Amino acid sequence: MVIKEEPDLHWVRPPQQLRSQATLDRILDAAERLVAEKGFEDSPVSEIVRRAESSVGAFYARFEDKQALLHALSARFVEQAMATADMALTRERWEDASVSNVLQEVVRFLVSIYREKAGLIRAFVIQNHSDLDFRERQDRMYVYVHSRVTELLLERVDEIHAPDPERAIRFGLMIVFSALESVMLFGEHQSGALVLSDDDFATEITRVYLAYLGVTETND
Amino acid sequence: MVIKEEPDLHWVRPPQQLRSQATLDRILDAAERLVAEKGFEDSPVSEIVRRAESSVGAFYARFEDKQALLHALSARFVEQAMATADMALTRERWEDASVSNVLQEVVRFLVSIYREKAGLIRAFVIQNHSDLDFRERQDRMYVYVHSRVTELLLERVDEIHAPDPERAIRFGLMIVFSALESVMLFGEHQSGALVLSDDDFATEITRVYLAYLGVTETND
DNA sequence: TGTACATCAGTGAACGCGCGTTCACTGATGTAC
């Protein structure tokens, strides 16, 4: 009767029985859906538990307060993101790939994630601004992903003609994430500029990155 | 006894007397400050009018509801932004400037604006997502600024070696605004990447833009 | 295998707080004659 371990969820009172673990999961799932739809502030606890077919009491048995729920969602997200980065960014997986190949794929993948989780990530970003714990966890994730990508690109440093390759890699990554955030989370600067499909957007932003890195684009 | 005309403020009941115009101005100013500090949701009407040395009743004499206040702030901001763009982006003002010169200055200026008005713009961006009227007004501003910058750069098109110059100019502008938004409004991706001063940030993002445009940087 | 008891889990009505909005009232300004 072992409970599936939920890592780094110390703001959730750990469930003692399978039953309550199941309830917790349902609440987290329902919350994630509702928050993605309406944002955190517009997701009343009452509505969350209704969707989770649970009750307010059950909610407060697990969470100190409503805020703790958002923390739990964020922790779950960060875990997944870092695990995904681990799987996707191994050296072996990209043996014969050029910088261009790597970035094309990475950016395309990020775009699909942001598309899928837009509402949730938006809630995190908004919360980020005021909540230090939040910011730190989110930062840990970005640092990790940045580092993995940077390692991968630094192995191809001879393709990169920017004066300070590592600095350019890092600043460029920041630019990529910024663009994803603005365009896909807040839907901004789109009619002002061109409206692009997700694929075209990924392609174009990759071009920006490659140009900045001083990589001459290869068509393979 | 003519009232200073406040353009495009149709969601504000027009004041009939100088006295009420003054009250309105005080409310708008106090609101702008408070919203910049705490965000719109965390700025109660009671607190706004307290700071404006006015009263709730006076507030609701001018505004249909609290939402209308944010609209008024946004309209005022957009007016200012477009007027500023008009002044700053005239052909004459940049007679002998290269693409690099223009962008350097424009980006530096934008950074200073975003620094100064961070809280306010953040409130707009957050609101943007859900409110269509808001989005449209904001879009009008971006379209306008984009167009003015694009005109200016297209006059220097021979410096630009990107395959489709106009498209590159526009997409690049979007990238610049995205970076400003993420970094300066939400303070994200900063410890993940390098932490830069405003000046260094402006310089670096200009480099990204120039590289993407295919402009060879000039040092003058 | 059965019974008693402790602990865990869940329920949902009730409470209370914050805040947007209303409204009855007072004061100020402008206008008609």
Added chain:
DNA sequence: TGTACATCAGTGAACGCGCGTTCACTGATGTAC
């Protein structure tokens, strides 16, 4: 120039709604003997 009246402007206590949180209670599960 003065008075009466209408309209504009402002005041702040009171109302009501939504929502986070509590709590007294019921039900389920696990354990001791």
